[in-house]
Amino acid sequence: xxxxxxxxxxxxxxxxxxxxxxxxxxxxxxxxxxxxxxxxxxxxxxxxxxxxxxxxxxxxxxxxxxxxxxxxxxxxxxxxxxxxxxxxxxxxxxxxxxxxxxxxxxxxxxxxxxxxxxxxxxxxxxxxxxxxxxxxxxxxxxxxxxxxxxxxxxxxxxxxxxxxxxxxxxxxxxxxxxxxxxxxxxxxxxxxxxxxxxxxxxxxxxxxxxxxxxxxxxxxxxxxxxxxxxxxxxxxxxxxxxxxxxxxxxxxxxxxxxxxxxxxxxxxxxxxxxxxxxxxxxxxxxxxxxxxxxxxxxxxxxxxxxxxxxxxxxxxxxxxxxxxxxxxxxxxxxxx
Numbered sequence: 001x002x003x004x005x006x007x008x009x010x011x012x013x014x015x016x017x018x019x020x021x022x023x024x025x026x027x028x029x030x031x032x033x034x035x036x037x038x039x040x041x042x043x044x045x046x047x048x049x050x051x052x053x054x055x056x057x058x059x060x061x062x063x064x065x066x067x068x069x070x071x072x073x074x075x076x077x078x079x080x081x082x083x084x085x086x087x088x089x090x091x092x093x094x095x096x097x098x099x100x101x102x103x104x105x106x107x108x109x110x111x112x113x114x115x116x117x118x119x120x121x122x123x124x125x126x127x128x129x130x131x132x133x134x135x136x137x138x139x140x141x142x143x144x145x146x147x148x149x150x151x152x153x154x155x156x157x158x159x160x161x162x163x164x165x166x167x168x169x170x171x172x173x174x175x176x177x178x179x180x181x182x183x184x185x186x187x188x189x190x191x192x193x194x195x196x197x198x199x200x201x202x203x204x205x206x207x208x209x210x211x212x213x214x215x216x217x218x219x220x221x222x223x224x225x226x227x228x229x230x231x232x233x234x235x236x237x238x239x240x241x242x243x244x245x246x247x248x249x250x251x252x253x254x255x256x257x258x259x260x261x262x263x264x265x266x267x268x269x270x271x272x273x274x275x276x277x278x279x280x281x282x283x284x285x286x287x288x289x290x291x292x293x294x295x296x297x298x299x300x301x302x303x304x305x306x307x308x309x310x311x312x313x314x315x316x317x318x319x320x321x322x323x324x325x326x327x328x329x330x331x332x333x334x335x336x
Contacts, residue, residue, distance in 0.1 A: 037143035039151055049100060054147055058123075058138035065144075066094060066112040067152070068103050077157035077182075077330040078149055079110045080140065082166030085205055087116040093163075096312035102319050108330070109152045113140065118209030120202065121162075121169030122228060125218055130210030136169070141177050159326045161185035161243075163315045164282070165205050168230070171289075174240055175233040183241035183329035185322040187315055188278075190285035191230040194221060198229065201281065231292050241329035242300035244290055245318045247308025249280030278310035301325045 036057035043051040048069040053062045070076045081099065083091045091112035093099040103110050116136055124134040145158065160181045162170035167189025174184035192198030199220050203213045217224035226232060283304070290302045303321055308314035 037147045039147055054144060056139050056143055058135040058143055060133055063139060064114045066091060068100060068110040070108045071105050072107045075153045075155035076107050076109050078152060078154045079108050079326065080160045081110055081112050082121055082162030082169050084164035084166055085118055085208060089114055097316040109154065111148055118206050118211045120165060124216055126215040128211050128215040137173060141173060141180060157182055157330050159183035159329060161322060163187040164189060171230040172228050175230045175236045178236040181240060183326045185243040185326055187318050187322060188246050188282040188310055190282060191289040193225045193229040231289055234292050234296055234298065238298050241325060243322050243325035244286050244300055245303040246283040246286040247279050247305040247314055248283055249276045249309060250307045276309055279308060282310060
């Protein structure tokens with residue numbers, strides 16, 4: 001009896017989640033994007049690098065982002081590349097991940113949102129004393145594309161990718177807005193919000209930057225937590241090109257070299273120890289999500305590194321394989 005009741009509850013939750021995913025997808029339709037946002041400031045940083053501010057009605061402020069213009073004359077596809085938990089003034093992809101060098105000869109415009117510290121790149125239920133007012137899902141899907149893509153003279157093809165918190169955010173946005181992105185890539189992320197590890201990691205991510213998880217989606221395990229779970233909502237990713245990667249948490253040569261280069265070896269070793277645990281957890285999360293996709297018959301490119309920590313030297317090394325998968329999805333499709 002208990003098993004039948006549990007199965008009935010699970011099925012009801014799945015139906016509710018499926019309905020919610022379909023409803024949320026409307027926020028990313030072309031008819032609404034960019035309705036209340038505008039580019040208000042542009043600063044030239046380098047030959048192909050601009051610092052852009054976009055006034056956002058949803059966020060109630062100007063949001064800073066960096067843009068790397070791609071090679072060639074365009075128009076080009078657009079890649080939204082999300083940062084990890086710090087996500088401060090300038091994306092760590094640029095300051096630590098060598099993204100400017102990597103994309104210098106790539107025929108894609110890359111957008112790096114900034115200032116999403118501890119936010120999960122989602123719409124929060126309430127303002128937070130530490131992290132402020134966050135409506136990142138609305139901004140990234142319903143406002144930003146409608147202003148930044150015309151500014152870039154985009155060809156309409158778009159993808160999204162991220163690392164750590166940004167990996168979870170990218171997958172979350174892709175499953176909640178089916179078809180809005182041609183491709184999604186998650187590097188060293190965790191993709192559930194309702195199972196034990198996923199709920200704990202989400203809560204820890206927010207709390208690590210002083211946020212109150214009750215302001216995020218309410219009590220863990222409730223409806224908003226369910227509808228943001230990409231493992232539960234994986235069916236909505238069918239038809240989207242998916243790339244996943246994670247390392248093992250075992251230090252590799254780049255990690256040891258980073259410790260040796262540090263002026264404070266003790267502190268560097270402490271950081272590396274945290275990177276071991278975080279990446280081992282990301283590996284388990286990635287394996288769990290990859291199995292879910294496989295069980296559903298949804299294709300995904302999955303890459304596991306035998307060594308590597310939850311650290312930027314290792315994240316940047318995964319940018320090449322991720323780009324290979326993303327760029328293949330950007331190839332022109334007849335009739336699309």
